[in-house]
Amino acid sequence: MFWIQVEPSVSTEDETTVYTLDSSAAGHYECILSGLRWVCESKVSLQYQFSSWEPHRASLNNMRFEEGGPLLDITMISGKLEEIHLPHFVCIDPDYPQSCLREDIKVLHVKDNRVLLEEVDEVTRFHAKLLHPSFSGRGLVLRRMLHWRVHCDLLIFRSTRALLTLHTYLIRCDPSLAREVEAQEKSYGFLRLPKPKPEKSLWKGSRFALKTSCQSSITPQTIKLRSTRPNYFEVYIKDAAMDFEMELISERGESAWKAEIRTEEYRDDSSTRDSEFVDEFRPQLIQKVNNVFAIADILFTKGVIGEEINANISAAPTRQAKMRH
Missing domain, CATH: 2.60.40.2660 (Immunoglobulin-like)
Structure with missing residues (x-):
């Protein structure tokens, strides 16, 4: 199966990052950022944002499930989807029967502040397929009792x-x-x-x-x-x-x-160039630089020198001795 790669447009709404995806014709599409896939028979536009699992963790624990992929809040702007494929991070054994996978892997569906678990139509290596989906917060969940890779x-x-x-x-x-x-x-x-x-x-x-x-x-x-x-x-x-x-x-x-x-x-190129400059002109700098304490304070604040070197600079008896550190 060939999936057309789509880069989302990104916007910010109320400090939340929103990703918009557009497909101009029928086909199989994949978001290059999230891995979300969809199949459509005509032009489609949709938005999604990443949501936190934290508000649903207690409910999942009670149902003996845990997260198996990102939680996506998906909104259809226009058009209709035939399929949606939610990304997951579970390593699926190719010999594991689909009937067992559908029992052990579900899709969390958030509707009217209620957490529901829905069956998937198929679980593939990196996705869970849903046919003719409706939308809200969705993400893959795994049965907790099983030991997954x-x-x-x-x-x-x-x-x-x-x-x-x-x-x-x-x-x-x-x-x-x-x-x-x-x-x-x-x-x-x-x-x-x-x-x-x-x-x-x-x-x-x-x-x-x-x-x-x-x-x-x-x-x-x-x-x-x-x-x-x-x-x-x-x-x-x-x-x-x-x-x-x-x-x-x-x-x-x-x-x-x-x-x-x-x-x-x-190592930053600028730091390397600065170091080379100091090495080349070290004798002249030792003799001519006056405000040693101010320079040392700036270098210490930025983490360029540590406490030991800074202390040695302070303890040195002469300006030249301070510069040699």
């Missing part, structure tokens, strides 16, 4: 300071969750380091450790692949100056993911 993503964010800190998240393949995490990290001043996803699906509820090929401090020692908001590894590398590898290790000691972090990915 899930498709995952690994998100890495780096500090913009000289002392390298990485925040490394292991999450389910959920674009709404990834965007939420990225927005939070940007508010901290961290930048995304794009890396490939784990090639194999992972058991939900399992614990994982992270290691690096260079000397580093990593906390916590392990994290759990969980349904609620994910935790992250904080990786601190004091003297980062070369390429190094990061590897995710399962509780069985198996490698779940590995990637190389290259120097040019975490």
Whole structure:
């Protein structure tokens, strides 16, 4: 089956991001952002926004289900859909009977503030198909008692300071969750380091450790692949100056993911040029710079130098000695 890729137009309404999708003729279409698919026999226009599972978590627990994909609030603007295919992150065994899948995987349907579970017509590798759908908040849910493997993503964010800190998240393949995490990290001043996803699906509820090929401090020692908001590894590398590898290790000691972090990915060109300038003109700077304390204070505030260097600058007896630090 060939799916025509569609890029949504994005707008903001009452601080909520809304995605609009248009298909001009009959066909099979897929949103490149969310993975949402639809089939239509004529021109169609629809909108969706990502919603939070949190208000429905208690109801799902009572029904012994948990989320299995993003929760999408979908609104038809014009036209009619023959099918809609909701994205999910569950790793489906090809030998698992469809009759059992339809029992264990449902679609959450929010109507008039009520949470209902509906059967799906078919579950495929990355989607659940519904025929002639009506719309409201919808998302795939899984029976809690079963032990599922899930498709995952690994998100890495780096500090913009000289002392390298990485925040490394292991999450389910959920674009709404990834965007939420990225927005939070940007508010901290961290930048995304794009890396490939784990090639194999992972058991939900399992614990994982992270290691690096260079000397580093990593906390916590392990994290759990969980349904609620994910935790992250904080990786601190004091003297980062070369390429190094990061590897995710399962509780069985198996490698779940590995990637190389290259120097040019975490060192800004501007910082490198500044460093080269200082190295070239170091003798002249030591003799001529007067306002050492003010410069040190700015560098310390921005994280370019640490507490130890800042303290050494303050303790140095002469202006030239301060500059040498």
